[in-house]
Amino acid sequence: MVVKITHWKKKIGDHIRENEKLVSCETNKVQIELNADTDGILVFRAEKNRELIQGDIFAIVADKYVDLEEFTF
Structure with missing residues (x-):
């Protein structure tokens, strides 16, 4: 499955809490959100x-x- 990043909810340097929404993605015309x-x-x-x-x-x-x-990644 391929997903495309559509919107970041946080910027580099932001403090993040467990289960906080980080990013919105799309796959097969379905929007999903990924959490920390x-x-x-x-x-x-x-x-x-x-x-x-x-x-x-x-x-x-x-x-x-x-x-x-x-x-390096």
């Missing part, structure tokens, strides 16, 4: 309109803000 699975700070998010498949990283929530320049 932990508390923390949003340090990475995939760009809007990106298509994702199972296993893709679309967001990283860390316990503190980190520099991701050297991080």
Whole structure:
């Protein structure tokens, strides 16, 4: 299944709570919302309109803000 990111509800650097809505996606004309699975700070998010498949990283929530320049996906 392929989903496309349609709208981010949080910005990088925002504090996130477990189960808080992070992003809206669309698949087969159906809108779905994905929630955070932990508390923390949003340090990475995939760009809007990106298509994702199972296993893709679309967001990283860390316990503190980190520099991701050297991080590779």
